[in-house]
Amino acid sequence: MTDQADGSDPGRRPTMVDVARAAGVSLKTVSRVANEVPTVRADLAERVQGAMAELGFKRNHVAANLRSGRTTATIGLIIRDLANPFYSTIAAAATAVAERFDTRLITASSGWDPARERELVLDLFERRVDGLIVVPSGDDQSYFRTEIDRGTPAVFIDSPPDGCRADTALLDNRTGTRDLVRRLIAEGHRGIGTVTDTLNAYTMGERRAGAREALGEAGIDGGRHAARLHSDRPRSAGDAVGAMLDAPDPPTALFCGNNRILLGVVEEMVRRRTRLRLAAFDDFEFAPLLPRPVTVVGYDTRELGRLAAEMLFRRLESPGAETSNHVVPTYLVDRGTEPAPGRRSPPLP
């Protein structure tokens, strides 16, 4: 995916700290000059103004607008769990975009609870945030409609909303999983199990559809070893794969719907000293060190967060534009300390 920005990215704007450094004066002096406080010594004021001109410093209009009440210069981000690296990476990327617009991010976690999500959304609207980025948890976002109609922008990320029209930034869950399962089939596997969960209704639904597509093309029955977990604890994935392995005609390859599932599965493999061709959605920092080879569907999580935040700021500038959907592409990559069939893992960054 190429850069979606409209070319207006000004880079890092010079700040008062830069001006203070260039002029060799204190930050307080720069602040006084910027705010036209008349008590600054004339020679210092001149030095500061010279540095401002040279660096192209502009007074922070957001701060002025803040004082006048025209903006809160805050946007809200509602995710499911900030302690999960997927969501915290999205938050970090969105923060970086917001900073280019002198805007701060208020982050809140819904903890997968649709009622909590609604409460947080209404609370943030009440705080008059300039816009909202939401990873939706429930299957009904119609309560957004009034605020969106009033012109408060909202962008949905990871899953589309239900019951309102809004911009979305999504992963290509279906293609990624289809390509991954096709690879297992190309290696000769026909007994291919899947472990997914019921927590991520949209993304897991798409991943299951991608797996079904690849299995269907090859005339393989994908229903025989298909577990759907109601928990995100790695242990429950370990139990599910244990049951598959103990059943008659166990699978020879396994697709894990996310990296927490993979974690529980690998632990169970190590405990049983069993081998199984492993494949999973989600790459992660420690994947190269897994004690089993595994092929994963990777993608750029920062790109997802960046895209969503840029869409939000574009909508703030053009409230009437048609809603759009951006899809972040996926790729396959081999991980683990042993090479996957016929491949070598790339080195760590």
Place this chain on the structure above:
Amino acid sequence: MTDQADGSDPGRRPTMVDVARAAGVSLKTVSRVANEVPTVRADLAERVQGAMAELGFKRNHVAANLRSGRTTATIGLIIRDLANPFYSTIAAAATAVAERFDTRLITASSGWDPARERELVLDLFERRVDGLIVVPSGDDQSYFRTEIDRGTPAVFIDSPPDGCRADTALLDNRTGTRDLVRRLIAEGHRGIGTVTDTLNAYTMGERRAGAREALGEAGIDGGRHAARLHSDRPRSAGDAVGAMLDAPDPPTALFCGNNRILLGVVEEMVRRRTRLRLAAFDDFEFAPLLPRPVTVVGYDTRELGRLAAEMLFRRLESPGAETSNHVVPTYLVDRGTEPAPGRRSPPLP
């Protein structure tokens, strides 16, 4: 560490959503009754008031104070990098505490840049946050003094501030590392290398002091194999340990100052097919699956974030109280898929 709260934790307060559910009416109706909008049908209003009384619902005073401008009901959290799980876990724990006080968290990343940290702090003060929690990056926080003297509370986390007096929440870096290195010595190691970094001046300084203490007790020269990295890229740790192994008289055991250093070291071990007794500061979710046994210093990151946020809200209530310092204890735990000498790893959660 026991619970530091003052016993006033009200648990989850009933919200308008709970009232709407109990009364079987829409959220909008509850909102109208709560805000005394007179257009609600009498029978509905009565049902809502009954549900409010039964659930002990109280109108959101923060919202009222927000409208009157007495509070912004926001606190700021300045960390180094939200994409790092250590900092995002702190943010998640602080968010959970803030929610008990109907307060939202504005999170910003300094990216290890002291000038950026100062800019963010001044910006958040300008936005009139009720208080600040800061993981400091630079070695000069004297610019906090004016705001702290004015009564804006600040709590420093992970590292203490320099140049101002404030509450702190820290890890017991020194004891944790001392106990870990003592264990390596008790196992018979005398060639013990250390890899730390220069980015975390305070925490790495404390960890080096703990290692020195244990080595000194045993009369071991700790300076022979001591690398200090200027980067947090795992690869630079891999290079550092490679140089130690290629030197004459290489170490037989290694202390890694954090989990990113450990990651680079383990990758280099796997690449070289070398064995070295590994020990590291920081436990993490994937540590049980590392392809080498490793003993790590664990601690409760959530506890650290929770403590800091609770200290901030206590100070908001009692601005005149003496500043205090809370220390989160550490423990040793064996990780990796093979048992460490004489131990078994605990199962995954």
